[in-house]
Amino acid sequence: xxNLELPEGTEExxxxxxxxxxxxxxxALVIKRWSLQETRRRAFKRTFxxxxxxxxFSLVGLIVHILLLLIIPLLALTFxxxxxxxxxxxxxxxxxxxxxxxxxxxxxxxRLEPYMGTGLQEKVSLICPGCGxxxxxxxxxxxxxx
Ligand SMILES: [Zn+2]
Numbered sequence: 001x002x003n004l005e006l007p008e009g010t011e012e013x014x015x016x017x018x019x020x021x022x023x024x025x026x027x028a029l030v031i032k033r034w035s036l037q038e039t040r041r042r043a044f045k046r047t048f049x050x051x052x053x054x055x056x057f058s059l060v061g062l063i064v065h066i067l068l069l070l071i072i073p074l075l076a077l078t079f080x081x082x083x084x085x086x087x088x089x090x091x092x093x094x095x096x097x098x099x100x101x102x103x104x105x106x107x108x109x110x111r112l113e114p115y116m117g118t119g120l121q122e123k124v125s126l127i128c129p130g131c132g133x134x135x136x137x138x139x140x141x142x143x144x145x146x
Contacts, residue, residue, distance in 0.1 A: 004111070006097055007032055017112070017126070019104025019135035027101020027112075029137055031120055033094045043089035047082045054078040094120040105133030112137075 012028040034042065054075065061071040095118040103110040105128050112126035115134050126135045 004098055006030065009033075010097065012100075014140040015099060015101070015137040016140055017099060017101045017104055017135050017137050020133055021104045021107070023104060023107075025102040025104060026140070027099045027137065029096050029099045029120075029124070029139075031094055031096045034092070036093075039090060039093055043086050043092075046089055047086040050085070051078060051082050092119040096120050096124055099126055099137050101137075103128040103130060103133070104135050106131035 010030050010032045012030055015027050015029045016024050017027045018024045058071040058075055061068045096114060097118070098114070099112040101110065101112060102108065103112060108130055110128050110130050112128055112135060115125040115127035117125075123136055123138050126137055127133070128135065
């Protein structure tokens, strides 16, 4: 298992992991509840990284002018998209990083990774690094203390 960089103050919540097979497994989902300040800082960092990459790429357009036809709409889309992305990240007050469980696909103990987003929801999608199959994790806590 590769080492995962986790922020400080993560928690584990009990989840039920289901996937391709009929069996469901009990696992622990590693989550982090962000403070308002942390949420904003994280949203800023991630948004600027994407905008930065696109801006760096568009510098090529200064040399290869034909690419400007492609780059200008790309830039417009990126700036528009980054606003949505930023607000979406601002709404992500709890993230999950991985789930330690038996994989329902390969039936081996695995560290399942986030699949399609890291925002914690009632049901989250995970992917097994071992067999590449996806799984779902549902919280076993009826009501989550906020
Ligand atoms: Zn697996």
